[in-house]
Amino acid sequence: MVAIVGVGYSGFNSTTPDLSWKEIMYEAALRAYTDAGINPRRDVDSFVTCAEDIYEGFAIFDEFVPDQLGAVVKPTCTVCADFLYGVATAYMQIKSGLADIAVVESHSKASDIQTFGNVVKFAMDPIWLRNIGNAHPYYLAALEMFQYMAQRCLSEEDVARVVVKNKNNALLNPSAPYAANVTIDDVMASPKLFDPMKKMEIAPLADGCVVFVLASDEVARELTDSPVWVKGVGWWSETYGYDTASFSAMYTYKAAKMAYRMAGIENPAKEVDFAEVDDRFAFKELQHLETLQLAGKFEVARLMAEGYFDKDGSLPVNVSGGNLGVGNLLECTGGQKALEVVLQLRGEAGRRQLSDVEIGVAQAWRYLPTHSGAVAVFGV
């Protein structure tokens, strides 16, 4: 088994004018090493950072990471993907015996990006997708949303309820800059920027950094009395492109299957106590809950309306506030989700602490315009 023995974070904020991304990273890393009781210069065998060059504005971004992580003249690599892929990479390095202690880092300095719409467009095929029309590419999510709503017979209120739940949950999270006591009427009154998608259903960008320290079974037991175990990890990609993908979040279904199999979970809806899922567009939470097999295809919206996924419900989802409350953290999205799961499992989630939780799931999508994602199952 592989355990999380230290977590640290910086943020999360809508903007961070006082600190560079390197300084945010230093802050989060120092907290994680202090939490784990380790010295990175002496104790860490491998450092894994998760970043996408175009979000950073640097080519070959991995060259820029060692100093602020304590990784100078140490094994370091960057995974061009979400934080949860980094957890999977560190897990494999430890399981294979390459490392006893491995560090995973991801951050967002989204406030440094001036033209985010064009960055998303840059991920589209330049020959037949990128330059169709001049709309902001968030419409890519609305295309998927409309089809999903039609297939599942969802009303606009069904989607709006996700925003109400998550922004209100975020009020108990001091690190959630987009917390708000909104009602369903507020969300329904929000302008439709990408019909049928409303402005409030889109997670705004945020800055922050998450660092985890992972360790082998033996080392973890030396370092801490309360390790959180990585029970399962999974990742999956469907296909490229908006003209060929299924629009059904198959990536989460398949990644979850892989993670659940590793974790020995046969009935996720019964065995998982709570989940943090990607809700960077509100409908994505419904779609991801379905594909994580935490509720039946045609039950998700009804259960949401009944309060099943509320913080005092049977299966709390996005107690942290999710991306709608915390913000879109780019490749650090899965980091914030895994962080919340670990804090809840350790009983360190403050006023939003859930009672009697032993198994939590973190899930992240690779965002527009992808059909890829990763899932991690953590437990105590």
Add this chain to the structure above:
Amino acid sequence: MAVGKKDIECPPYAEGTPLSDEDIKEGKVTYVEDHPDIRYSWTAGQAISKFLNGLKEGKILGVKCNKCGRVMVPPRMFCELCYKPIDGWVELKDTGTVETFSISYIDPDAKPLPEPVIVAVISIDGASPHMGIMHILDEVKPEDVYIGMKVKAVWKGEEEREGAITDIKYWKPVEG
């Protein structure tokens, strides 16, 4: 160590079968062109903000770590070797030593430059040995540059300085 003092010729060309502008204009190659408009404004942060503001005042600032004893430039808020916060700021001299250099004849688009650009790594006086910045040399003939040469910063006028690394126009040999 006068390794730079020698006759310097243009580097050789690579011979091949290049595509010409004409071939592209005539549609001999099937292609799609795109010019993405992607812009950033990187937050300088605590350490580099202070460094850039120093340049605006015509000063080169470094930081020190009391554990390893190094004086570091460009500055950072933490010592990357000791992994602890730095212990203070130091004003360095605007003189230094050429650690290595290259006489560069072509631009990023591989077009010949009208005059070669002499790029050099310069260790700054007052910082720990071999610590410094990369910049350009001028007021010196390419054939006269050598590793170990003492150089001094040539600053933009106070009015023109804007808090950027280019507030130093270039470095020139220390006279005498």
